[in-house]
Amino acid sequence: MNKKITISIRHHIKLEDIKDWLNCASSGVKYWAGNALCFESETEKALTDEGVEIQDFEEGDDLNPKIHILNLKKIKKGLTIMAKKYPKHFADFLKEDYDNGTGDVFLQCCLFGEIIYG
Numbered sequence: 001m002n003k004k005i006t007i008s009i010r011h012h013i014k015l016e017d018i019k020d021w022l023n024c025a026s027s028g029v030k031y032w033a034g035n036a037l038c039f040e041s042e043t044e045k046a047l048t049d050e051g052v053e054i055q056d057f058e059e060g061d062d063l064n065p066k067i068h069i070l071n072l073k074k075i076k077k078g079l080t081i082m083a084k085k086y087p088k089h090f091a092d093f094l095k096e097d098y099d100n101g102t103g104d105v106f107l108q109c110c111l112f113g114e115i116i117y118g
Contacts, residue, residue: 019043021093024103032058032117046070068111078110
């Protein structure tokens with residue numbers, strides 16, 4: 001019998017951890033995005049309904065990048081997507097074994113629902 005089963009597991013994530021992940025993302029996405037997530041005020045703002053702007057240079061140019069808004073709703077959705085589509089990266093976050101590349105995956109999951117760059 002080679003049937004697979006799927007289960008859902010609820011996991012509580014501290015806002016401080018999400019701030020750390022956003023800080024990693026700020027460096028990990030420099031090849032495609034401009035952002036100020038390395039500043040605490042910007043990560044705090046990202047965790048609100050208002051959100052922060054992320055400039056996408058791949059979808060525009062240096063003078064007119066496409067603007068994406070990163071807010072708490074997108075962060076929650078991105079975490080769910082990352083856990084489902086990219087469980088290894090999500091597990092790295094939970095094990096505190098993450099780097100800028102993991103942060104890049106996280107931000108792309110939040111903004112696009114998948115990895116499109118890299």
